[in-house]
Amino acid sequence: MTRAGPGTGSIRGRLMVLLLGGSAILALALFWVVQGFARQLAEESQDNILSASVTSILDAARIENGALVLDLPYSAFSMLANLHDDAVYYAIRADDTFLTGYDDLAAVPLPRADMPGFATRSFLDQDVRVVTAERALGPGGGQDSAPIRLSATLAQTRSGQEITLTRISRAAAAVGLGVFAGAAVLALAASRSAIAPLERLTLSVTRRGPQDLRPVTAPVPLEMVPLVAALNRFIGRLRGSLARSEDFIAEAAHRVRTPLATVRMQAEVTLQRVEREENRKSVREMIRAIDESSRAAGQLLDHAMVTFRADQLEETDLDLGAVTRDLTDRLRPTADLRDIALQARADDPVPIRGDAILVQNALRNVLDNAIKYAPEGSAVRITVTRQGEEGVVMLRDTGPGFPPDGMTRLRRRFQRGANVDGIVGSGLGLTIADEVMRAHGGTLDLRNNPDGGGACVSLRFPMA
Amino acid sequence: MRIPALSDGLIRALTLALTLACIIAAHPVQALDVEDRRRFGPDSAAQVLRILSTADTDVFAPVIRAFLIQEPDIAVDYIVASSGAVMAAMTKRPQDFDVVISSAMDLQTKLANDGFALSHRSATTETIPDWARWRDHLFAFTREPATLVLSRDAFRGLPLPRSRQDLIALLRQHPDRFHGRVGTYDLRASGLGYLFATQDARMSESYWRLTEIMGSLDAQLYCCSSAMIDAVARGDLAVAYNVLGSYARARPDADRYEIIQPQDFTTVMLRTALISRGTQAPQAAGRFLDHMLDIAWLGKTTEGYEFDRLSQTGPASGAHLRYIRLGPGLLVHLDRFKKDSFLRAWESAILQD
Numbered sequence: 001m002t003r004a005g006p007g008t009g010s011i012r013g014r015l016m017v018l019l020l021g022g023s024a025i026l027a028l029a030l031f032w033v034v035q036g037f038a039r040q041l042a043e044e045s046q047d048n049i050l051s052a053s054v055t056s057i058l059d060a061a062r063i064e065n066g067a068l069v070l071d072l073p074y075s076a077f078s079m080l081a082n083l084h085d086d087a088v089y090y091a092i093r094a095d096d097t098f099l100t101g102y103d104d105l106a107a108v109p110l111p112r113a114d115m116p117g118f119a120t121r122s123f124l125d126q127d128v129r130v131v132t133a134e135r136a137l138g139p140g141g142g143q144d145s146a147p148i149r150l151s152a153t154l155a156q157t158r159s160g161q162e163i164t165l166t167r168i169s170r171a172a173a174a175v176g177l178g179v180f181a182g183a184a185v186l187a188l189a190a191s192r193s194a195i196a197p198l199e200r201l202t203l204s205v206t207r208r209g210p211q212d213l214r215p216v217t218a219p220v221p222l223e224m225v226p227l228v229a230a231l232n233r234f235i236g237r238l239r240g241s242l243a244r245s246e247d248f249i250a251e252a253a254h255r256v257r258t259p260l261a262t263v264r265m266q267a268e269v270t271l272q273r274v275e276r277e278e279n280r281k282s283v284r285e286m287i288r289a290i291d292e293s294s295r296a297a298g299q300l301l302d303h304a305m306v307t308f309r310a311d312q313l314e315e316t317d318l319d320l321g322a323v324t325r326d327l328t329d330r331l332r333p334t335a336d337l338r339d340i341a342l343q344a345r346a347d348d349p350v351p352i353r354g355d356a357i358l359v360q361n362a363l364r365n366v367l368d369n370a371i372k373y374a375p376e377g378s379a380v381r382i383t384v385t386r387q388g389e390e391g392v393v394m395l396r397d398t399g400p401g402f403p404p405d406g407m408t409r410l411r412r413r414f415q416r417g418a419n420v421d422g423i424v425g426s427g428l429g430l431t432i433a434d435e436v437m438r439a440h441g442g443t444l445d446l447r448n449n450p451d452g453g454g455a456c457v458s459l460r461f462p463m464a
Numbered sequence: 465m466r467i468p469a470l471s472d473g474l475i476r477a478l479t480l481a482l483t484l485a486c487i488i489a490a491h492p493v494q495a496l497d498v499e500d501r502r503r504f505g506p507d508s509a510a511q512v513l514r515i516l517s518t519a520d521t522d523v524f525a526p527v528i529r530a531f532l533i534q535e536p537d538i539a540v541d542y543i544v545a546s547s548g549a550v551m552a553a554m555t556k557r558p559q560d561f562d563v564v565i566s567s568a569m570d571l572q573t574k575l576a577n578d579g580f581a582l583s584h585r586s587a588t589t590e591t592i593p594d595w596a597r598w599r600d601h602l603f604a605f606t607r608e609p610a611t612l613v614l615s616r617d618a619f620r621g622l623p624l625p626r627s628r629q630d631l632i633a634l635l636r637q638h639p640d641r642f643h644g645r646v647g648t649y650d651l652r653a654s655g656l657g658y659l660f661a662t663q664d665a666r667m668s669e670s671y672w673r674l675t676e677i678m679g680s681l682d683a684q685l686y687c688c689s690s691a692m693i694d695a696v697a698r699g700d701l702a703v704a705y706n707v708l709g710s711y712a713r714a715r716p717d718a719d720r721y722e723i724i725q726p727q728d729f730t731t732v733m734l735r736t737a738l739i740s741r742g743t744q745a746p747q748a749a750g751r752f753l754d755h756m757l758d759i760a761w762l763g764k765t766t767e768g769y770e771f772d773r774l775s776q777t778g779p780a781s782g783a784h785l786r787y788i789r790l791g792p793g794l795l796v797h798l799d800r801f802k803k804d805s806f807l808r809a810w811e812s813a814i815l816q817d
């Protein structure tokens with residue numbers, strides 16, 4: 001299995017962070033705007049009441065018999081008693097001379113003569129909202145006809161307003177949180193739907209069989225079209241190069257074996273003709289070298305094929321017993337040449353999942369060894385059994401067995417034992433079998449029979 | 465000077481400054497016109513709670529005793545003074561008092577409004593309805609309806625008036641019988657009388673009609689409820705207007721007169737308590753306040769307690785009862801100009817010769 005390169009964060013994560021961050025900023029902005037607006041409204045409403053109250057105080061003032069009469073209306077103060085109990089202070093002045101109320105409550109400068117002036121100040125250690133309004137009243141005394149400038153200043157603490165504001169802030173915070181929660185849900189949905197086509201594409205590509213190298217044709221969003229096009233181009237290239245290397249292997253095998261076969265035939269013919277013993281000997285050596293080369297070429301090609309296929313197993317359901325029987329039948333003629341009996345026995349059935357070509361290849365190599373290295377006229381016993389979670393093919397011969405140090409070494413490429421005694425071989429058989437077993441998640445066991453000698457080779461496959 | 469009241473104000477301010485100087489020089493409590501002063505609790509007490517009050521010592525003593533049982537480490541210095549003196553003492557030396565109890569709602573409100581009271585919140589104050597507290601500063605603990613006290617002798621053969629309208633009609637029909645025999649507060653001398661009068665006048669025009677008639681019958685003017693009840697009991701008065709009903713009921717000779725809550729409306733005053741801003745013992749003062757309120761509102765039993773307990777049902781009980789509303793509205797009638805013009809109107813109605 002090939003790994004992808006290192007991940008550089010996820011698109012979904014990035015989308016979520018962006019969307020959530022954005023909506024958090026929006027929610028905060030909403031909170032501030034609502035709160036600011038509410039503060040303004042609350043201030044305005046307090047200002048309105050204060051202004052109505054101060055106006056009613058001024059309206060109630062009059063000149064009677066040349067003297068100023070100030071008649072504070074009860075409603076002027078009682079209207080200031082809202083839900084929360086706020087303290088009230090006032091000061092009334094005529095032409096800047098203090099008349100009544102709280103002397104140290106200073107008037108607020110008016111923006112215009114006919115407009116009340118507002119200010120927020122501290123009075124008696126509390127925050128108060130102050131309003132001042134003026135009214136010309138007059139004329140006063142008989143001869144002195146200049147009107148009196150009557151000024152009323154009214155102040156109210158702001159605890160009621162603060163309470164309203166806290167309540168509104170809480171509501172605004174709730175709205176902000178709600179918006180954020182809603183946005184979070186939407187962000188989740190959005191990122192999911194944005195990722196969905198990618199996931200679909202990934203799934204459709206992973207689900208393909210190893211031989212399936214058709215271009216991807218499923219519809220994808222516009223943004224992914226270039227990616228899919230690039231992928232399809234890449235698949236195309238892969239298909240091309242795969243076809244080329246398969247052709248190359250077949251071609252190479254053909255190109256090497258055919259001339260070797262011709263050369264061997266010629267050498268056999270030559271052997272018939274040559275009479276001098278020393279010449280015959282060198283021709284025989286020639287034939288042997290040719291056999292070695294041919295064998296090596298075949299094994300090399302097989303090995304290349306195995307390595308190539310091991311990356312992309314073409315697994316099917318196999319019965320280990322059936323595969324073994326097939327192969328035994330196929331190799332029986334070779335065994336007969338050396339008068340060796342192949343005794344096969346199989347528990348039925350032993351199902352495994354595997355690449356039939358590779359499994360046959362592995363089996364062929366170990367069976368070939370048994371036939372090759374066992375003494376003439378002996379028997380090779382082949383059993384196929386289940387052992388727990390494993391399906392096992394075991395081959396036992398009565399040959400020389402493995403050299404004591406050879407169990408690991410002989411699996412390596414081109415390694416042959418000291419016991420080969422001029423038997424033709426390339427040292428790749430066990431390498432191939434071992435690779436096949438690994439690719440199937442199984443093991444190749446090499447040991448010698450404890451009683452009476454001979455090799456005991458087991459191929460252990462995980463059961464399907 | 466265009467405004468005659470102004471020079472007047474100057475003189476007043478001067479006198480005020482002079483008195484202030486004297487008071488600051490003298491011992492604080494001595495400067496106050498003390499009517500009664502009694503100490504409760506052990507001499508060895510770690511803390512002394514100074515209570516400035518308008519309520520008679522005997523009437524209030526049960527509350528203090530019950531408190532001292534709970535708090536053995538505390539002693540109480542109970543000082544009785546008139547509502548005006550209470551106000552003056554508090555504005556001058558708030559640090560000399562811990563708890564202030566007064567029947568003058570308007571003055572108490574002004575104290576709270578002007579920052580002489582300390583805010584107090586507790587589990588007990590949370591249970592008190594809004595109409596009976598203001599700004600977490602001022603708490604009502606009893607109510608006092610302003611009633612009519614009528615002499616049984618004087619009304620022999622006449623139907624008893626149930627409302628101001630009834631009373632006005634009767635006074636009109638029998639001027640001879642009632643001449644010189646109607647009494648009410650002298651608003652110039654009585655703060656409580658002034659509070660009741662301004663609230664009555666605010667409520668209905670009938671107040672002014674009644675005052676006119678009482679003036680035409682040569683009304684007698686009194687400083688206080690008890691003096692008026694005395695006069696009714698003696699037979700000097702046939703009618704006393706705006707008398708504290710609880711005082712009239714408490715007398716042994718209460719069978720000589722009838723106590724009537726006018727059905728058109730009966731003004732109800734609330735006695736209130738606050739913690740002085742200058743208190744040296746805010747914790748103890750708070751506990752004392754809670755103790756008072758527990759008795760008044762939650763019915764905590766206390767032997768000898770005579771005040772009318774307040775129920776949670778509040779102003780709704782008795783449709784004719786008009787509770788004076790705590791709040792800045794009460795400041796209006798304390799305004800110098802407002803008071804002057806109200807008293808002028810009242811004088812012209814009641815003093816008719």
Ligand SMILES: Nc1ncnc2c1ncn2[C@@H]1O[C@H](COP(=O)(O)OP(=O)(O)OP(=O)(O)O)[C@@H](O)[C@H]1O
Pocket residue numbers: 295299365368369370373374397399400401402403410415416417418419420424425426427428429430431455
């Ligand atoms: N059944 C066996 N009995 C004894 N020795 C064996 C047996 N099978 C393998 N060997 C030893 O292991 C060595 C490696 O075997 P392997 O099959 O890899 O190579 P090979 O048989 O020599 O050549 P080839 O690649 O042609 O099969 C052999 O050379 C031989 O020494």
Ligand SMILES: [Mg+2]
Pocket residue numbers: 365368369425429430
């Ligand atoms: Mg071999």
